[in-house]
Amino acid sequence: MIEIDIYKGIPIEEVPWKRETPHKILVDTIEQLISSPAHLLDLGCGLGHNAAYFSARGFEISGIDISETAINYTNKLFKERNLKGNFFELDLCKLLALPKHSYDLAYDIEVLHHIFPSNRDTYLRNVSDLLKAKSYYLSICFSEEDINFGGEGKFRDTSIGTKLYFSSKEELQKLMSKYFEVIEIKEIELEGNPSPHQAIFCLMQKM
């Protein structure tokens, strides 16, 4: 099951992943790989704070999210801050009518655990199609090694009524290798609300 708009019913201020400042590992990794004015793609851009950070640093930025609430919020944020960006309300697990080979780097942070295994091939094919040759793709999602969040096992229920899929490093290595060259894959700790998350960091390059 894919939740269409996980923001419906939660006041924006209480969205657990809402943070004004991007995770340091996201910024450090991207800024070491590429410099502005490259075109970045934020997959599952949420409320747009990560995208706003990169836009303010001079990157061209686009974002995709399945949630109308998230896209409206992001557009409002960009308008208020006088930033430029293109945001699309689309399901990344469906065929996308967007121009291919357009982006220099794509990232998804805390998104892939919303994408269940049956949808992951379509999702990754979309990501690969959108990227230019040799472009980078960084994915950070929850790990099944996490012992704090939602119990244990692969499928876990959250306090906001969503069901997430927790991955292992081995399964992501195998899955991602079908579409990308995996440059680095590792377990990391990601700051979280109310406690840190165990996550998998996977840096890839389009072949």
Ligand SMILES: C[S@@+](CC[C@H](N)C(=O)[O-])C[C@H]1O[C@@H](n2cnc3c(N)ncnc32)[C@H](O)[C@@H]1O
């Ligand atoms: C936990 S939030 C993370 C948002 C953002 N990346 C951040 O770090 O703040 C996950 C986001 O993925 C989006 N999402 C989930 N499934 C999606 C899909 N199939 N296509 C596009 N976006 C999706 C959700 O709407 C939500 O905004």
